[in-house]
Amino acid sequence: MTRGHRHGGDLAAGAALADLTPRELTRWARRRAACPACRALEAELDGVLAELALAASPRLPPPSVLDGIRAEIRAQAEPSRS
Numbered sequence: 392m393t394r395g396h397r398h399g400g401d402l403a404a405g406a407a408l409a410d411l412t413p414r415e416l417t418r419w420a421r422r423r424a425a426c427p428a429c430r431a432l433e434a435e436l437d438g439v440l441a442e443l444a445l446a447a448s449p450r451l452p453p454p455s456v457l458d459g460i461r462a463e464i465r466a467q468a469e470p471s472r473s
């Protein structure tokens with residue numbers, strides 16, 4: 392069960408980024424439960440991502456981006472008025 396697959400790979404990266412489809416998540420959960428190497432890899436990726444998040448300086452989007460998002464939300468909340 393623990394042989395014949397690439398340890399971690401795309402699924403581990405996706406899991407660390409919380410970017411898996413429900414189906415992939417199921418596959419990953421099964422694999423992780425059966426394979427210590429995959430669990431270790433996921434823990435390692437989590438650590439790397441946490442360090443990256445700390446190392447990266449916070450960046451804010453330009454105000455125009457937020458304005459655009461707010462306008463879009465308003466437009467969807469009030470479809471009759473545009």
Ligand SMILES: [Zn+2]
Nearest residue numbers: 398426428429
């Ligand atoms: Zn594995």
